[in-house]
Amino acid sequence: MDKKRNDRIATIVSIGLLATIWLISGLTRYFSSGEVDTGTGYSTLSYNVTVDVRKDYSYVVVEKIKVNFTDPKHGIVRNIPFGKGYKIKDVSVDGDKYKIKNLYKANQMQIKIGDKKKTVTGVKDYTIIYTLANYERKNNPNDIYVDVLPSEWATDIKSASVSVYLPQHFPYSGMKGYSGPHKSKYNMYGTWTYDKNQNIIEYSVQDLPANNGATLLVDTPKGYWYKAPSKYWVNYATVIVAILGVIVLIVLRVLNEKEHPIVAPVTFKPPKGVPPGEIGYLVDEAVNKRDITSMFFYLASKGYISIEEYKK
Structure with a gap:
């Protein structure tokens, strides 16, 4: 009796150990592959960005995002923050339907990508293209300053890479790379490098947690930008147009009074x-x-x- 009992216990323990090993192995493969769903219904396998810095102080940004939908979803949402120092323009999504909505309360532009009549499962690639047109500020530094990875992305990113192409003959003197939560002043994740021969700044990171991004600051000499728009000129133009409008109204009123003079009745x-x-x-x-x-x-x-x- 004791032998049979011991055999049953040994069998149960062996099955338990095998199940535990299988579970641990499965979880290890699951997390190591980046298939971590944080409640969004998808995981982000890769997030690759190129930023082409133009001489007119604009950035042409191309984001290539690879996600794996673990649940049927219509698509993804990309929110780009508004800024006082730049304007978002020329937004497009390659090969997918999309809608753009300005969320003024959240101070963001929302790009909703996908078809409301269709759902997606499995691996899906998205390509987002847009331009950030910076305003040249008077009596202020006009450095290259750009968020290269969004700090409000809802899932972990298994692998991310960024390539920032500086203008030809750009007088590079130094840069600072930040990563982590919004407005982080430290480089908490990944590595930044500068390729002098190609004049490219690169950033790479593995397993970037959700709601963590990356920001680049590159020192730029005063007066470097060519034909960059100025927000001060925009403000001046608005004031001038308003003043001209008032003058036109006054002139029209005077001319109208001359054409139709007020005649006092004869008594x-x-x-x-x-x-x-x-x-x-x-x-x-x-x-x-x-x-x-x-x-x-x-x-x-x-x-x-x-x-x-x-x-x-």
Whole structure:
């Protein structure tokens, strides 16, 4: 009896150990492959970005995102923060339907990618293209400053890479790379490098946690940018247009008054001592009923006759 009992216990323990090993092995493969779903219904396998810095102080950004949908979903959402120092323009998504909506309360542009009539499962690639047109600020540094990876991405990113192409003959003197939560002042994840021969700044990171991004700052000499838009010029233009509008309204009003001048009505008083009947005759050289009727009231006013009203 004791032997049979011990055999059963040994069998149960062996099965338990095998199940534990299988579970640990499965979880290890699951997490190591990046298939971590944080409640979004998908995991992010890779996030590769190229930034082409133009001489007019604009950045052409191309984001290539590879995700694995563990649940049927219509697509993904990419939110790009608004900024006082730049304008987001020329937004497009390669090969997929998308809608753009400005979320002013959240201070973001929302790009919703996908087809509301279709769902996606498995691995899917997305390519987002947009331009950040920077304003050149007066009496302020106009350095290259750009968020190369979003700090509000909802899932972990298994692998990410960034290539920032500087303008030809750019006088590179130094840069600072930040990574981590929003407004992080440290490089908490990944590695930054500068290729002098190709004039490219590169960043790579593995297993970047959700809600963590990367930001690049490159020192730029004063007066480097060519034909960059200025927000001050935009403000000045707005004021000038408003002033010109007021001037035009004033001119139009003055011209309108000249075309339609206000004419004062002609009034006159009759000569003293001349009764109304005679005045009527002098006006049209005729005596009519109105002239005769006016004489009754004139004589009554002088007291020669009296006028009484009789009620019917």
